[in-house]
Amino acid sequence: MKTEIIYFSATGTTKAIVTAISKGLRGEVHFTDITLPEKRKDAIEIDCDLVIAAIPVYGERIPDFLYDYIKNVQGNGTYLAAISVYGNIGFGISLEQWKRFAETNHFRLIAAGAFIGQHTYASREAPVAYGRPDESDIREARTFAVNIQKKIDTGDSKCPEIPKCTLPGFITKLPDSGTRLLVRQPRINNRTACNNCGACVRKCPVGAIDSETLEISENKCLRCYACVKICPKKARTAGLRLPVLRTVFNRAGMRKKENQTFL
Template sequence: MIVNSAAVIYFSPTGTTKKILYAIAEGMCIDSPKYIDLTLPNARISNASMINEDIAIIGVPVYEERIPKILYPFLASLKSNNKPVVIVAVYGNIGDGIVLNELKTITENSGFKVIAAGSFIGEHSFSTKEVPIAEGRPTQNDLREARNFGQMIRKRIETIDDLKEISLTIPPEKLPLIAKILPENSARMFTKTPYADMSICNGCGVCVKLCPMSAIHKDTLEIDENQCLRCFCCVKECRRKARKIIYKKKLFVSLVLTAKNKEEKKPKKYI
C-alpha cells in the first residue's frame, strides 16, 4: 500500500496532543499533511466531511479516562471509504482509560480501518509548580518515541496489500473505579475556573481567543463556570501569568494526583 497524503486531526488545548501528532506525521515522512485542528469551537460546528486523504491520524487528550465529551459529535460525523487510520490518546500520566477502545469503535463505525494505535504522555492540564504532574512532557525522548512510531507505521503500511487483511487488537481497557463513581465533568468539582488577576492582566485577550469553549467573556474576562472544561489553556498561554490553577480541595487533589503520578508511564504502541 502506498500512502502519499494524510489528514492529521486533533483537539489540543494545551498543545501536547498536537506535538505528539506532528512527531508521528514527521516519522511517517508525509509531505504537507492536512492538519485539522478541532480545538476552537468553530472547527467543531460543521459536520466533518469525507476524509479523502490516503490515511488519517486522529489524536485526542484523555479527559476523565475517556474521549473529551465535546468531541463525540464531530468524531462520529467523520466519514471514510475504508481508509486506514492511526488513533492516538495523550494523557497526563494518570491513566489513559478507555480512550483507544472508544476511538477504535468510533472510527470503525465511520468506515476507517485502524492500522495502529498509541498512547503517549503529555504534561497534565492540572500540573502546577507545587503539584507537578508529568511536568515538561512530552520530553525530547517522548517525541523521539512518537517519530519512531511514525516510522514503524510507514514500514507497516508498505507491507499491506489489502486493508481487509488487517485486524488490529487493542487490549480491552477498563475504567478505573473512581472514573465510574465520579459524575461527568468532575474536574469542575476539584478546580476553580481560573479568574484573571486584573492587577496583572493587560487585557490582551489571548485567553478569549484560545478558549476551546468560548467560555471567556471578551469584556469582563470572566469565565462561564458551566462551560469551562478546566483545560487551563488560558492559564498556560497567558504570558503575564494573570490566571492560576486553583484546586478546590487542594490536599485531597494533590494527594490523589501525586499518588497516581508516582510511576513515569511509557508510551504504548499497537501496530
C-alpha cells in the same frame, strides 16, 4: 501517500506528539486543528489515504464534546491511526472508544497509541509528567509513524489488539462536567496585571470567556487551563479545590509511565 492529521490540543502536548509523528511519514501531510470552536463548526470530509486522529484524555476517555463532533466523520474505508495523549494517570477507555469509532464510522484502524503529555494540573508541588513529551517521547512518536508507514507499504491492514480498560465502569461514565467538582475555575486574581489583551478569550476551546468582562461561564468551562497558560501577565490562577486532592493527584501520577503503541 496523503495523510490528514486531525487533532485537539488545548495546552500543546498533543500538538507536539502529532508534529513528531508527521516527521516520520512520507508524502503529503495536512493538519486539521480542531481545538478552537470555530474549527468545529463544519463536518470534516475525508479525502486521503491515512487519517491520524489525536485527542487528549479527559476523565479517562475522549471528552464527550469532542466525541460528539468526530462521530460525524465518515471514513469510507480510509486507514486510521488513533492516538490518546494523557497525563500519566491513565488513558482509560479512550483507545477502546477509538476502536468503536473506527468500526461504526467505516475506518480501518491500523494503529493506536497512548502517549504521555504533561498533566494539565501539574505544578512544582505535584510535577505529574512534567516536561513531557520529552526528547525520548518525541523520538518514539516519530518511530511510531515510521512503523505505520511500513505497515501501509507492506499492505498489512490488521487491526491492532487494544487492551481492555480495567477501571470500574462508573469512573468512565462520569460526565465531562465532573472535573468542575474537583478543579476551580481559572479566575483573574490580579486585575491590575491583566492588560485586557484578549489572548485567553481567543484561546478557549469552548468559547467560555466573555470578551467584555473576561468572566468565565461555569457551565461551559472544561478546566483545560489553556487560558491560564497563554496569559502573558500570569493574571489567571486556578487549582484543585482541596489541598488533599493534590496529594491524591500526585500519588496517582507519580510513577513514570511509558508510551504504548499498538500495531
